[in-house]
Amino acid sequence: MPTIIFLFALLIINNAAASGMLYPRFSETRTIIEINGMWKFRADMSPTRNEGFLKKWYTQPLSQTGDVIPMPVPASYNDITQDRKLRDFIGWVWYETEFFVPVEWQQKRVVLRFDSAHYNTMVWVNSKEVLSHVGGHLPFEVQLNSSLDINGVNRLTVAVNNTLTPSTLPPGTIHYMKDTNRYPAGYFVQDISFDFFNYAGIHRSVKLYTTPIFFIDDITIVTDVKGSDGIVDYSIIGGGSSNDTTIVVEVLDADGIPVATSIKQNGQMIIRNVNLWWPFGMSKKPTAYMYTLKVVLKSSAGRDVYRQPFGVRTVKVTSTQLLINNKPFYCHGVPKHEDSDIRGKGLDYALIAKDFNLLKWLGATCIRTSHYPYAEEIMDQCDQQGIAVIDESPGVGITSVHNFGNASLTHHLEVMNEMVRRDKNRPAVIIWSVANEPLVTVPQAEHYFKSVIMHTKNLDPTRPVTFVAAVGPNGDYATKYVDILCINRYFAWYSDCGHTELIQKQVEYDMNKWREHHNIPIIVTEYGADTVAGLHQSPSFVFTEEYQVEFLSEYHAAFDKMRKKFLVGEMVWNFADFMTKEDITRVVGNRKGLFTRQRQPKMSAHLLKKRYESIMNETISVIH
Ligand code: GCB
Numbered sequence: 001m002p003t004i005i006f007l008f009a010l011l012i013i014n015n016a017a018a019s020g021m022l023y024p025r026f027s028e029t030r031t032i033i034e035i036n037g038m039w040k041f042r043a044d045m046s047p048t049r050n051e052g053f054l055k056k057w058y059t060q061p062l063s064q065t066g067d068v069i070p071m072p073v074p075a076s077y078n079d080i081t082q083d084r085k086l087r088d089f090i091g092w093v094w095y096e097t098e099f100f101v102p103v104e105w106q107q108k109r110v111v112l113r114f115d116s117a118h119y120n121t122m123v124w125v126n127s128k129e130v131l132s133h134v135g136g137h138l139p140f141e142v143q144l145n146s147s148l149d150i151n152g153v154n155r156l157t158v159a160v161n162n163t164l165t166p167s168t169l170p171p172g173t174i175h176y177m178k179d180t181n182r183y184p185a186g187y188f189v190q191d192i193s194f195d196f197f198n199y200a201g202i203h204r205s206v207k208l209y210t211t212p213i214f215f216i217d218d219i220t221i222v223t224d225v226k227g228s229d230g231i232v233d234y235s236i237i238g239g240g241s242s243n244d245t246t247i248v249v250e251v252l253d254a255d256g257i258p259v260a261t262s263i264k265q266n267g268q269m270i271i272r273n274v275n276l277w278w279p280f281g282m283s284k285k286p287t288a289y290m291y292t293l294k295v296v297l298k299s300s301a302g303r304d305v306y307r308q309p310f311g312v313r314t315v316k317v318t319s320t321q322l323l324i325n326n327k328p329f330y331c332h333g334v335p336k337h338e339d340s341d342i343r344g345k346g347l348d349y350a351l352i353a354k355d356f357n358l359l360k361w362l363g364a365t366c367i368r369t370s371h372y373p374y375a376e377e378i379m380d381q382c383d384q385q386g387i388a389v390i391d392e393s394p395g396v397g398i399t400s401v402h403n404f405g406n407a408s409l410t411h412h413l414e415v416m417n418e419m420v421r422r423d424k425n426r427p428a429v430i431i432w433s434v435a436n437e438p439l440v441t442v443p444q445a446e447h448y449f450k451s452v453i454m455h456t457k458n459l460d461p462t463r464p465v466t467f468v469a470a471v472g473p474n475g476d477y478a479t480k481y482v483d484i485l486c487i488n489r490y491f492a493w494y495s496d497c498g499h500t501e502l503i504q505k506q507v508e509y510d511m512n513k514w515r516e517h518h519n520i521p522i523i524v525t526e527y528g529a530d531t532v533a534g535l536h537q538s539p540s541f542v543f544t545e546e547y548q549v550e551f552l553s554e555y556h557a558a559f560d561k562m563r564k565k566f567l568v569g570e571m572v573w574n575f576a577d578f579m580t581k582e583d584i585t586r587v588v589g590n591r592k593g594l595f596t597r598q599r600q601p602k603m604s605a606h607l608l609k610k611r612y613e614s615i616m617n618e619t620i621s622v623i624h
Contacts, residue, residue: 020218020237021139021421023376024113024209027305031105032209035156039097039202041071047186049091049161058124058157062096071095073206074115076199076344090174090190095158095202106150108210109240113141115204115376118345119168120161126154134411135169136203137372137394138418144208162200163190167407169415170194170371170397194371194397194436195590196337197579199344204375214240214301221293221425222462223312225325230274230312234293235266242299252292252307259291276325277311277427279365280386281616288386290427309383311427317464317483319519322568324388324430330619331388331523331569332612333366334359334594338374339578341597347375354599355575356381362594362605363612368468368525368571371396371436373419382428389428390486390525393419395435395452395467404444412448413455420459432456432463437470437488440478449478468525473513485518488526488573492551498542503554511562522562523569527555528592533577533602543591545603552604556611572608 024032040062044052052058057065071077073095078087101110114121118136122129125147133140148154164172172192177183192198217239224231232251251260251269260269275289293308316323323329336355338345352375359367366388373391382389393415398408416434423429434452439445449467456465464483469476479485491506492499511522531548540546552572559570577593580586589597594605 019239020216021141021418022216022218022306022308024111024207025307027307029303029305030209030211031108032207033099033101035097035099035206035208036073037097038070039073039095040068041077041093041095042066042068043077043086043089043093044091045085045089052092052094052159057094058129058159059127061155062094062157068096071201072343072346073097073202074204075201075342075346076118076203077201078197078199078344079342090163090188092159092161093201095160097156098153099156099208100153101148101150101208103150105210107213109213109215110144110148111141111209111211112144112156113139113207113209114202115139115207115347117158117160117202117204118162118198118200119164122159124157127157135394135415135418136200137374138415138422139204139376156206158202160201162198164192164198166400166402167405167411169394169408169412171400171403171408172198172397173402192397192581193399195580196339196371197344197581197589199339199579201344201346203338203345204347211239212302212304214238214242214245214297214299215304216295216297216306218421219293219295219306219308219425221308221310223310223314223427225274225276225312225314228273230271230276232260232269232271232293232310232312233267234269236295236297238265238297240301242301245297245299247298248296250294252294254290256292271312274312277313277383278386279324279329279388279428280360281363281365281620282324282327282329282386284620288384288427290384308425309380310425311383313427315430315463317521320521320566320568322430322464322484322521322523328619329365329388329430329568330563330615331366331390331571332615333364333368333387333569333571334362334575335368335370335526335571335573336374336575337370337578338372338378339576339597344579347377349377352378352381356385356387358575358595358599359387360385362609363616365612365616366390366430366569366571367575368392368433370468370526370574373422376422379423379426379428383426387428388430389426390431390433390466390523391419391423391426391429392433392436392468395438398435398438400439401442401444403439404448409448409451412452416452416456416459420456424460430463431484432460432465433468433486434465435467437468438478440469440471440476443477446477450481453478453481473510473517475517479518483520484568485514485520485522486525487514487522489524489555490527492554493529493542500540500547500550500554503551504558507555507558508561511567515566521566521568523571524555524559524567525569525571526573527552527570528573530587530591531593531602531604532587532591533596533600548602548604549607552607572604
């Protein structure tokens with residue numbers, strides 16, 4: 001019997017070609033239409049999930065293939081209906097919408113872009129396959145011109161498969177239950193080893209945008225600071241062909257005033273009396289100062305204009321410090337999830353605004369994009385509001401030697417290409433994390449993680465690279481390759497549960513041991529206790545708000561002893577409660593949030609606010 005895994009492997013045809021992946025921005029030469037909204041939808045519930053391909057659903061309106069329901073884009077499809085079967089569905093789901101393009105677009109390059117869809121996506125326009133992409137959290141796009149009907153309606157059909165395999169990121173396995181006394185024939189489940197719900201669907205916006213035929217395809221900006229000068233190294237890649245090109249590159253300040261100009265495609269520009277990009281709370285001046293690189297590309301084929309935001313700042317790591325603009329930065333913040341009721345992991349502007357207001361209220365200076373790259377709209381807010389980011393790949397749940405094969409490694413390297421390509425110009429991104437809590441105590445991990453880390457350093461030599469470790473300090477095969485040590489610790493939760501009196505002793509012992517092995521700074525990227533909002537008990541008891549406060553306070557006392565030495569960050573797990581798979585250790589999701597899933601504070605949020613504000617007051621006095 002063909003399995004859905006087999007099908008999954010067969011159908012990956014032409015991946016989105018590697019080119020620039022600039023965020024679509026309006027300009028005098030570019031137009032964008034978002035084709036979000038209510039699309040038609042149906043899940044392929046056939047036993048092998050293959051009916052849609054056998055019957056070529058993409059060759060006709062989806063409603064003619066069977067019953068369709070309305071489905072919002074962007075959103076996860078899982079929590080939209082009352083149907084448990086759809087919530088827990090594994091396999092191909094089909095989406096469809098229609099669009100028109102203005103006649104004048106005939107003269108333009110028309111691009112169809114998915115900001116992300118989870119996990120494996122195939123796309124047809126007017127029955128013709130135009131694009132496929134593997135991976136859930138990064139954008140992909142294709143030039144559409146030859147597939148478009150400029151004089152009529154265009155039908156867009158999209159198939160998305162959430163099946164995870166040993167070589168996807170995150171990995172997973174399909175597990176067939178063979179005992180026919182206990183399971184119906186062909187019964188399968190998806191096994192995963194990560195702790196969040198595998199939400200699926202078209203998670204971010206779908207856009208049509210235009211560029212001229214000869215266009216700005218990619219921009220890379222690297223900054224440095226010398227005295228009061230900002231050094232801007234840039235390079236621009238053009239797409240299409242032309243032999244009579246001219247280029248004008250300008251740096252505009254936050255008021256739109258040009259402060260440096262060049263007519264070279266690659267080069268260096270100097271900003272005198274530069275305004276630096278500082279994380280929130282580090283500077284008394286307005287933080288997070290953003291410049292714009294305005295690029296005008298001209299040829300006989302026309303003109304293209306693109307404005308790329310960037311900030312001027314440096315990041316360095318010494319044996320004991322994380323330096324931003326050569327000043328010590330203490331990362332006090334939270335790892336998050338892109339998670340909310342109803343929409344799952346679908347892009348939600350209201351939620352983004354609320355979360356940044358809560359981060360500011362809390363006095364947080366940084367987030368980690370646990371455990372996958374977040375929407376570009378979230379990253380924009382980090383840039384603009386000065387929230388530093390540990391930008392994490394979807395390398396979570398790599399817990400078996402079966403995840404170290406060539407296919408896994410090749411895909412992981414490709415994901416790092418896509419992630420660095422997307423986020424390389426963001427000042428907020430200060431560290432790349434290639435994975436969360438992978439298996440690193442087996443020899444196979446060494447080649448794998450050395451390769452992924454070195455590859456990422458080659459892609460971007462300007463930022464520290466790490467992975468987040470769950471292992472103890474007594475020897476593993478991979479932490480020797482990281483620039484900064486990120487560790488997750490759950491003393492008095494997953495070990496010695498309830499014994500908060502042991503936390504300080506265990507944290508100190510653990511960190512001092514790590515320091516014996518690695519002469520690099522440490523960030524505690526997770527520590528936390530599940531807490532059901534509204535549950536109280538005194539003296540404290542696990543799962544109560546009192547326990548969470550007591551538990552976190554003990555960690556804080558330990559951190560304070562190491563803060564001025566080699567500890568350069570602390571991040572409570574988690575910003576807010578989030579959904580997980582059904583499990584006896586989870587009460588409708590993971591409850592380690594400072595905030596509920598509806599973004600109301602638990603007692604612990606007030607504790608953290610007090611702490612973060614007082615740390616910020618210390619730090620802010622350093623820089624004026
Ligand atoms: C971890 C994981 C995170 C989990 C958390 C927990 O170490 O990195 O994904 O949600 O522990 O609560 O168990």
